[in-house]
Amino acid sequence: MSDKNNKFFKRAVNAQIGKRTREAEEFYKQTLILYPKHSDASHNLGVLLLQSRIPWKSLPYFINALILDPTNIQFWVSYIDVLIRLGEISKASDVLDSSKKFGVAVDIDGKLSRRIYIKLLEDKITKLIALYDRSALDKVIICGNKLPKKFKKNHIIQNVIGAAHAGLGRYNEALEYYRMAIAAYPFYPDAYNNLADSLNRLKQFEMALHLMKKALILKPFYPDALQNFADILFDQSDYKLSADLLTRILFKSKPDPELKYKLARVYKKLCQFEKAVNFYDQSKFGDYEAQILECLHQLGQKDDFQKRLNKFRESNPTDVNIAALSNTIHKLMDKKDPYPFCPDPLNYIRINHLADELPNWKPLVNDLLTSIDKMHLIWEPKFKATIGGEQTDNGLFDRQGRHISILKDVIKKRVVSYFEHFKGSNSLFIRNRPISIELQGWFVRMNQGGFQKSHIHASGWVSGIVYLKTIDDPLTDQGAIEFGRAEYDFSSDNHDQDVFLHKPRIGDIILFPSSLFHRTIPIKSNKERCIISFDVFPNRPR
Known part of the structure; x- marks a missing residue:
């Protein structure tokens, strides 16, 4: 390498060390104009551009350096690093595999492999969750089970596949995946919570309560688990404890219409109908209108019942729940049903x-x-x-x-x-x-x-x-x-x-x-x- 080449390259290195970025960039470019096969200049210019937070511009310089000298470990490391940063995870994995063909020990400590694995795993998890959020539950199961074993064993992936089975009503299959998630990571509260919910739906209440408690030990204030716990208690007719639990969640959480609806439902079972009406009114959730009417009937508040019914018949005249309730109550009173959906079904x-x-x-x-x-x-x-x-x-x-x-x-x-x-x-x-x-x-x-x-x-x-x-x-x-x-x-x-x-x-x-x-x-x-x-x-x- 000539003295002139050394002079430009050394100036570039000195400028880079002195954090004079533009000056260093200019000297590296001058070096490459005069000596296009200068692999170190190409690599260092790539590093400079990467440090300037424009990784996509650094990519061609790293590729060029590697072509010029495929035996240089650092060139492989830099190229793989920028691919990971650009989200080209599969390509980074392929490049790491290619380095082995050149007999270069790029990943002695396993850090690059681990980074690639984590990024690939994050990508797989994100895609599965996106399918789940779109209610493409069959696709979640198919795609999840097609994943390579190293990913499929991950506790989050097992949990998402389990949730997809549960969403399709396949609770026994869901149990299997939740248990695999727990086996992979025994400190994962989501899997305990979901496992308990599926067991509750299969009417295995005692085991469901046991696992729900485990979820809450791992994550003491876990709103989803607390709600599921309250649901299990409700299903076991322990309405008082269910109400206490839901009140505690409501006190500490952001306003949640479904949570208020559940609390109203519990108060209705406890025959505390005025409280039930209050929370149904606040919830505006599901069939809350019909539930309010039923509570008012239970309270014997005939005037309030008729006022509410008149209001609902104007605002919501074709509600199936209101129609069924109104027809039943007016038949009992031997009166004509005023709700207009279907008075004589x-x-x-x-x-x-x-x-x-x-x-x-x-x-x-x-x-x-x-x-x-x-x-x-x-x-x-x-x-x-x-x-x-x-x-x-x-x-x-x-x-x-x-x-x-x-x-x-x-x-x-x-x-x-x-x-x-x-x-x-x-x-x-x-x-x-x-x-x-x-x-x-x-x-x-x-x-x-x-x-x-x-x-x-x-x-x-x-x-x-x-x-x-x-x-x-x-x-x-x-x-x-x-x-x-x-x-x-x-x-x-x-x-x-x-x-x-x-x-x-x-x-x-x-x-x-x-x-x-x-x-x-x-x-x-x-x-x-x-x-x-x-x-x-x-x-x-x-």
């Missing part, structure tokens, strides 16, 4: 058959039963009416398959016919019927001892059932569907309710208002009842 039950739309209907039933046998079913899902039975999630009609498409077409035609049949009605249920038919459906199977509690479909407008298997017993009503028997906390007031009982045949399609209470009579024989339930969603009225 028993008059809007319509029974048809698959044969009405599909003469050769039996193969469809067989195909549906065969395909459903391959689906994941949840035993006695929490917050559902099914007891002694199992059901799929609500995405049945999102699945692919000719038999699903045929059934959807049949149901849509029946719904159109249903609204046409009642088109002369003045109820908002018919007048404001949905402009398009958007379906949500799920399969339910019940065996001996199974039944469904009386319930409504609060998220629907019109609801329906397709019968795939029925209980053929002329001597009893087992497996039959009964409409009209409402169940509220004031059920002792429900003397004689108007009800309608139907003993279904295979292939029956029943349509009815979503606000109409219905239940399944318990199955006593060793037989199976299989149905597809569905809701037509409310949307823009006609």
Whole structure:
């Protein structure tokens, strides 16, 4: 190397040491103009640009230095470092692997490998959480399980996959992933909390409480865990302790509508109805309006009840929860129901058959039963009416398959016919019927001892059932569907309710208002009842 070259290069180095950045940059560039193969000048200029917080400009100089001298360890380290800073983590990993082919010991202490692993892991976690936040739960599970073993073993990834299973109602599968997360990192409170929540949904209350306490030992004021703890206590009818816990969270946390709703729910169970009304009012969450009306009825405050009902009928005249409650209470009082959604829901039950739309209907039933046998079913899902039975999630009609498409077409035609049949009605249920038919459906199977509690479909407008298997017993009503028997906390007031009982045949399609209470009579024989339930969603009225 010539003296002239040494002179420019030395000046550049001295300027860099003296933190005269612009001067050093200029001398390095002069060196490279005169001597393009000066690897140290190229590398040092890259370092200078990196220190100036413009890493993308440093990249070509590091690459050039490495091409000129691939045996220099520092050149490899600098190139990998800038790739990591630029977020090119996979490329940094590939470059580190390439260094081994040149026999260069770049990562003796393992620090670069660790940095790359952490960045790759952060990237995988971020992508999985983004999928979870978009409710792409199946994708979370697929992508998570495709990860290389070194990432899949991470406790956060195991926890996210577990949460995706739980979100799909696959609580037993969720348990497995939460336990793997805890095994990977025994001090991870989120996994203990989620594990406890899934156990609670599987009605394993004692173990759920034990694990919830562990989560709270690891993270003493953990709002999610405290809320789940309160939920478990509520499910075990320990309303007093649940209220104390929720009050403590509310005192220390930011205002949370759902938290206030839960506290109102507990006070309602404790028969402290005035407190319940106060917190329902504050929450403005979920079905708070119907809950307020129920509490006012329990308090015997008839004037306040009517004032509130009049207010709600103006502001929210098509609420299914309010409609069900108002209809029940006014029937008990032997008065006309003033709430306009569907004052006489028993008059809007319509029974048809698959044969009405599909003469050769039996193969469809067989195909549906065969395909459903391959689906994941949840035993006695929490917050559902099914007891002694199992059901799929609500995405049945999102699945692919000719038999699903045929059934959807049949149901849509029946719904159109249903609204046409009642088109002369003045109820908002018919007048404001949905402009398009958007379906949500799920399969339910019940065996001996199974039944469904009386319930409504609060998220629907019109609801329906397709019968795939029925209980053929002329001597009893087992497996039959009964409409009209409402169940509220004031059920002792429900003397004689108007009800309608139907003993279904295979292939029956029943349509009815979503606000109409219905239940399944318990199955006593060793037989199976299989149905597809569905809701037509409310949307823009006609």
